[in-house]
Amino acid sequence: MSRSKALTYYITTRLFLAPLQLLTIVTMVFLLLRATPGDPVDAILGGRAPEAAKETMRKQLGLDLPIWLQYLNYLTNLFLKFDMGKSITSRGKSVWDIIGEYFPATAELAVFSIIVALVVGVTVGTISASRPGTALDVGGRLFGIITYALPMFWAGMILQLIFAVGLDLLPLGTRFPATLEAPVRITGLYTIDSLLGGKFAEFFTAVQYLILPSCTLGVLLSGIFERIVRVNLKQTLQADYVEAARARGISENKILISHALKNALIPVITVLGLTFASLLGGAILTEVTFSWPGLANRLYEAINERDYPMVQGIMVFFGAIVVTASIAIDILNAYIDPRIRY
Numbered sequence: 598m599s600r601s602k603a604l605t606y607y608i609t610t611r612l613f614l615a616p617l618q619l620l621t622i623v624t625m626v627f628l629l630l631r632a633t634p635g636d637p638v639d640a641i642l643g644g645r646a647p648e649a650a651k652e653t654m655r656k657q658l659g660l661d662l663p664i665w666l667q668y669l670n671y672l673t674n675l676f677l678k679f680d681m682g683k684s685i686t687s688r689g690k691s692v693w694d695i696i697g698e699y700f701p702a703t704a705e706l707a708v709f710s711i712i713v714a715l716v717v718g719v720t721v722g723t724i725s726a727s728r729p730g731t732a733l734d735v736g737g738r739l740f741g742i743i744t745y746a747l748p749m750f751w752a753g754m755i756l757q758l759i760f761a762v763g764l765d766l767l768p769l770g771t772r773f774p775a776t777l778e779a780p781v782r783i784t785g786l787y788t789i790d791s792l793l794g795g796k797f798a799e800f801f802t803a804v805q806y807l808i809l810p811s812c813t814l815g816v817l818l819s820g821i822f823e824r825i826v827r828v829n830l831k832q833t834l835q836a837d838y839v840e841a842a843r844a845r846g847i848s849e850n851k852i853l854i855s856h857a858l859k860n861a862l863i864p865v866i867t868v869l870g871l872t873f874a875s876l877l878g879g880a881i882l883t884e885v886t887f888s889w890p891g892l893a894n895r896l897y898e899a900i901n902e903r904d905y906p907m908v909q910g911i912m913v914f915f916g917a918i919v920v921t922a923s924i925a926i927d928i929l930n931a932y933i934d935p936r937i938r939y
Contacts, residue, residue: 604931611924622916623675626909627668637685637903658685660905671909681913682906686899692910696892700914701785702772703891706814706883707876709807713815715869718822719862725823726830726861727853737827744820753813753886760809767809770888773802810887814880818872825868829861863930870926 638654639646655661659670674680681692725737761769773779773787780790780799788807791799833839834857842852884894892911899907 607931608928611927615920615924618920619913619916620672622920623672623909623913624668626912627671630905630908631664635903637905640903641685658905675913681910684899684907685904686902687904687907692906695895695907696910696914697785699890699892699895702889703880703884703893705786705788706807706811706880706889706891709811710814710818710876710880710883711869711872713812714818714822714872715865716819717816718819719826719865721819722823722826723830723853723858726827726834727849729831737823741820741823741827744817744823747817749814749817749882750886752817753810753883756809756813757887768806770810770886772806772890774806777802810883810889813887814876814883818876821868821872822865825864826861829864830857833857833861867926867930870922870929 637658638651638660642650642654652661659667662670671682674682683689683691684695687695721737721740725734728734757769760767768774777799780787780796780803781794783790783793787803788800791797791803834853836857839852839857843849880889880891881893881897883889884891885897888894892914896908896911899911
């Protein structure tokens with residue numbers, strides 16, 4: 598089978614499996630929510646509400662139906678009507694409307710965090726790999742281990758104590774000062790909206806509030822990129838074509854940047870896509886620690902409130918992002934790396 602046909606077959610297979618992956622996520626979330634203790638009706642009406650009122654509420658929410666029928670109804674609405682339902686605790690607002698309201702904050706935090714993670718991780722990994730056996734190499738390895746092992750919530754609180762409470766250099770949390778009017782919503786991203794509106798003061802304020810949470814999350818994620826870059830760059834620097842470049846008298850810096858680093862960054866593409874996708878769904882600790890009004894923080898509130906439609910909707914939304922990112926990265930790798938076989 599030729600490479601083009603094999604690639605077409607692989608892409609078709611991945612696209613075919615995507616709905617099955619999403620169905621698995623939907624099923625797991627649906628069953629886990631109903632297996633955990635707690636009743637959404639009690640969360641709404643309170644534990645001392647009359648039993649008749651509770652039964653009426655259950656009928657209104659469809660929770661009086663058998664679980665298998667609830668599951669089938671949810672799948673029908675989700676996959677045939679693209680309807681995730683309405684939030685139980687948000688005065689009947691649709692799940693899609695809430696996702697549209699909160700997701701831009703999470704996306705903005707994720708973008709800035711991944712930029713920090715890439716810059717720090719690739720820089721430290723490159724320095725470490727280019728100085729094997731030295732203190733810089735040891736320091737780079739320690740950096741990767743420590744940043745990977747540190748709990749996000751602990752690191753976030755320590756940085757809040759240092760830079761917000763102790764030094765008073767950065768805001769403690771939230772996304773924008775409560776005393777100021779937020780930028781006019783265009784994209785939902787405060788940094789972009791303020792620039793589009795020509796409000797540079799709002800832009801610098803939005804960036805100021807982004808620095809602490811994005812740097813915290815970005816630095817802790819940078820250890821992943823540091824290790825990948827260091828390992829692959831060390832292997833690349835020992836390749837035959839690198840030795841040939843040295844024999845031709847090419848400087849070490851040019852070999853490192855123009856030859857070795859390009860090839861060493863290929864695995865980073867895979868990790869970058871999946872890390873960014875997981876950032877969108879895994880920033881919950883960051884958002885809760887810094888009171889960031891994003892979708893992950895809203896998910897945390899929905900879990901506490903036993904808001905079934907909200908939890909299911911956000912998890913499905915994040916799951917769709919991860920599945921889509923995974924497929925896109927696989928296809929991109931297939932085109933840029935001819936060594937991949939299917």
